[in-house]
Amino acid sequence: RQVGGVRSVTLPESLLFVSTLDGSLHAVSKQTGDIKWTLREDPIIQVPVYLTEPGFLPDPNDGSLYVLGGKHQEGLMKLPFTIPELVQAAPCRSSDGILYTGKKQDVWFVVDPETGEKQTSLTTSTSDSICPNSPLLYIGRTEYVVTMFDTKTQELRWNATYNDYSAPPYDEKQDYKMAHLVSSGDGLVVTVDRESGDVLWSQNYGSPVIGVYLYSGDSLRHAPHLSLAMETLRFLTFSSAGNQADAHSTLKPTLYVGKLDSHLYASTSLVHHGVSLVPRGLTLARIDGPLTAEVTVRERGECEITPSTDVRYPPGSINSQKNHWLLIGKPYLANLPQDAFGYKNSTESITGGESLLLLHLKDELHLVFLSLFFFYFSEENSEEVHVGKICFSPSEVLGHGSAGTFVFRGKFDDRLVAVKRILPECFEVAEREVQLLRESDTHPNVIRYFCTERDHLFTYIAIELCTATLQQVDPSSFPELSPITLLEQTMCGLSHLHSLNIVHRDLKPRNILLSGPSALGRVRALISDFGLCKKIPDGRSSFSLRSGIPGTEGWIAPEVLRDNPENKPTAAVDVFSAGCVFYYVISRGQHPFGDALRRQVNILSGEYSLSHFMEDLHDDVIAQDLIEQMISAEVESRPSTACVLKHPFFWSPEKQLLFFQDVSDRIEKEPADSPIVVRLETAGRLVVRTNWRMHISVPLQTDLRRFRTYKGNSVRDLLRAMRNKKHHYHELPPEVQETLGELPEGFVGYFTSRFPRLLMHTHAALQICAHERLFHPYYLPPNQEKRGGPRLGAHGQRVRVPADPKQRAVDRGRGWLAWYESKTGAQEPPSSLPIRGRSKPPPGHGPTTTPERTRAHTHTHICAQNTPTIRSFTHTHPLMTHRET
Structure with missing residues (x-):
């Protein structure tokens, strides 16, 4: 100058x-x-x-x-x-x-x-x-x-x-x-x-x-x-x-x-x-x-x-x-001399100018205490702190966050709560967090907000007291909450936030809490920590990164890290993080993008491994299909939260059986060259394992031959056989009933365990019928896609909705069939298909051992409405026990 x-x-x-x-x-x-x-x-x-x-x-x-x-x-x-x-x-x-x-x-x-x-x-x-x-x-x-x-x-x-x-x-x-x-x-x-x-x-x-x-x-x-x-x-x-x-x-x-x-x-x-x-x-x-x-x-x-x-x-x-x-x-x-650090405008005089040097005792200190999170030293510090309607004991530390934030166990109007204490420089962030909590906490799967108090030093936020975070939880401690219920409730809470145009931006196991048991013994999954949330104004679908990159390393979507002005982040960043959480829960602690050291690098390069899943397990095929969509590097390929909740991953055996029955009824009179049947039979030999009749039990083979002829290489005939035996289940010979198991769990498990790709293949093929009322329970209606793109507004107008129903089926039905067709254009795949993410683990992935998994559990559906509708039935999932006859 x-x-x-x-x-x-x-x-x-x-x-x-x-x-x-x-x-x-x-x-x-x-x-x-x-x-x-x-x-x-x-x-x-x-x-x-x-x-x-x-x-x-x-x-x-x-x-x-x-x-x-x-x-x-x-x-x-x-x-x-x-x-x-x-x-x-x-x-x-x-x-x-x-x-x-x-x-x-x-x-x-x-x-x-x-x-x-x-x-x-x-x-x-x-x-x-x-x-x-x-x-x-x-x-x-x-x-x-x-x-x-x-x-x-x-x-x-x-x-x-x-x-x-x-x-x-x-x-x-x-x-x-x-x-x-x-x-x-x-x-x-x-x-x-x-x-x-x-x-x-x-x-x-x-x-x-x-x-x-x-x-x-x-x-x-x-x-x-x-x-x-x-x-x-x-x-x-x-x-x-x-x-x-x-x-x-x-x-x-x-x-x-x-x-x-x-x-x-x-x-x-x-x-x-x-x-x-x-x-x-x-x-x-x-x-x-x-x-x-x-x-x-x-x-x-x-x-x-x-x-x-x-x-x-x-x-x-x-x-x-x-x-x-x-x-x-x-x-x-x-x-410590009093007033040694007082402000100049203090009403009391400042004395002892040299006394500050007395604090410089680093070379003379002989007493050292170790505290990882500064736990309380003496009983004197256990005295309760009262700020307005909030009171808490500083000795009861529940956790801590960034920027000096601490969470204590406390009370609000005699109700047990968690008290979040925030530093002065974060007051603006705290006010935004409180505003978003007030707007969104009416949902049972979003942390509930009670009140805010402030003193000269901190802001205090009283929120719902929970038992543990998803990162801390031991599944055996919550037998009443199955992993699939936990994930569904998490998605219901996230879907509620997105319906309010709120993007969480820091979804991870640590920010998903588990409530204490209710009067009926039910435990809920709750989305918490709104410090990085962003409210997207009406008419917009994306947010800027002027204030920096939000989120936690290893859980951040790739488009956030790239910060491309032409492709601003949208609500899809939460879906990506949720996909990582899904795999974390199902695999019991693994991450699709590897160990912590290389995780974010792998996210940027799109290198992931879902090695926990096995190709010959029905539940794994379904889970892998959903998670691969959610963690896709292409923003447009990720489903919205509403689409995720429609996925067969969350279907009970009862709903799976109803779907197979509805499909069979729908295609029964269709000619062999109709688009629906053609899609259903495309690559069908891999689904039915060349000849499905060779993979069922002898009593069932014998019973099928008594009434009509079934083609063993046809998916439609397999669905027809399932429908007929379900309708006449109580008329079947005892040995056939024993083979098939009880309705609906055993019956569905009998067929899906033998033909693990059947459900996802059928679901992808029948996507072209999503507009029909019969299939509304199984797909997101196309009219909802057009209002906000195929992801319910998560990506705004940038998402193209194909007019051709068949093309939309390829885009939305991302099972192994859609993947194979989009890559090769072939009508009939080879006997085995490479599963993306499994052929070569990305850097940072060591050898993975698959833990013992069990298959039967009680599933509770909670809808994404303010008043939940609850249905209980038995569900099939990789982490639960499964009885196969």
Whole structure:
């Protein structure tokens, strides 16, 4: 930029440098905290995505190591050496047979302080010439790599990379006027005037802050900063001086365990009285520093480390029960001066300007508590919090979400509820969530909303209390709720949202809850977490991504990730996520796009595997047909929620039998060359396994020959035989009745177990009759397709509805027949067909074992209306027991 014809230069001394866990180094203004430029490098810590036992959790602040789950199952303990110390001592061998190797790589980044552009990098192997453009900023960074090799197992035990910026420690003699408070759980930084206690500025840099640096004497130098729990930092920042005075004026040091990508890390942070810590009921194991094999010092004063990961507790310090928490050293509480963080406009005077430095106790803290989600530390914290009509106990944590959201067990007007507590910066999101909850909670499969309250610190939303999430549930705990009922109820709730033009955008097992049993013992599936929901205005069918990519990695539809302005996301994104949930439930925890590491990549490339399904099982053929439609990479190929609910996947044996009977009645008088019969008989030999008469029992063969002649290669004749035997079931000889089983379950199961493709083939062929009243119970009527496209408005006017009924049958009837015809144009397929998604598992899919599956259960239909209609009957499904005669 030009000022009076002279280029103004940003002086490094006017900047702060903020290092974050994701590897970014932000140059920010000292006065406002605004980012001037960012230097992006590798993350501060890089460790394996897996965590074996014992596993190691690094501290990104100084490279310290914590060991989790040692041979004595002690829990989490701090090791007496850091990653840089291990690298310095390597190569070395520990007393427990671990070989250590280390590598240290230094680099200087030469950066333009005005733009942040990296001019060059100086290492031992490269030293490019530098353009004489003064001034330049020199930033030193060291990479430490340590590897552990176990000589006993002959395997790589662990390896890690730790990056650290070269910066001398803070000099207490410097009269630095500011103090920086950082959040241990996110990227929030609050800068305070040390003398007055005024909050100068606050910024959120998106990733936990590891270091704050000044530029002094041509190099970076550490600036004092203090790490606090997210709630503590917001309490001290956003609450008034009077409210702070009401709180206990002590800070307790904790060990915060966080997650970056797929691995864990540990860092120290301070908490105030109102933050949940370890329950007192859990006895904490106490250690006075870990004991390892000898650590000796050479004569010239260098440390000769003989490290050992076999850390032991001092005698008598371990409780007999297995602990997941630890206590290190002696209790020490730091006094927190009241009003030290008060706003400038506070009515009370600010005193004790130097007292803020008393909080900088990171090198003097001897008390460490471990809390994965900051459970309550003492019984004092179990006191109920009352906000308006809502009350809850902070000790009863049900769960937590993104952006510091916590969910507690509480009460609303003496009714047990779940209380969702939301941070101030999410108030706008909370208001949108409440608005959508109010609009949609009249459906029995959508979480019910009760009330909203707000205080000076949080927004509280009272919603229906549930038993568990789909991710947590053990199927044996809910025998009354079959998997197929659960999935149908989920789709009913989703269909209700779509009917209101609400797109959920974050459907996943964790956001599907199970209610407690009703007075009749019934359990419901409920769609929850409306934080990312989007209301699509009338007249539109898509939504923009201006606010970022919504959803959870691994459950996001491919069109959301591509963000193509020509093809904006629609309600079909929920159908894609629901398809992944369907497979997750049916396969008991598997994902169609593989493991978590490669899942989103596979979604983008369209590589999936439904290896749980077997080609010769009727239920698997039906489930695979539906799920392949739902997870299709082509948006137009996905069904709407209404179409999904019409799919044979949800049909009871009774409805399947009625369908076969109606089809047989409809085609009985049709000539052999009619379009319906031609479609039904196309590829029919594969459906009937060449000759269906050869695959039925001898008593039934004999009985069929008594009355008329049936062609064994005809699908129509197979349906006719089924219809006739059903009509005259009670007149059949006892041995034939015993063979066929009872109506309708046993009867239908007899034929579908022998001809697993029969139902989907027939359903695809008869799609051309969907407009007939007789078939309205089995298909979405074509007139509904034309009003909003074949997906009930999920994709707006972009979806073409073929005028030709036969073509529409191909588009909508995506069984193996439709797939084969669309790919080859052949009228008769070979004896076996490749099933897409099964011939080659995508990357990230390991060998899959199919668990034991059972087949009979009671099915409850709940319609997508405000008042549910309930019908109970026996249903056939891969997860339930099936009796075959």
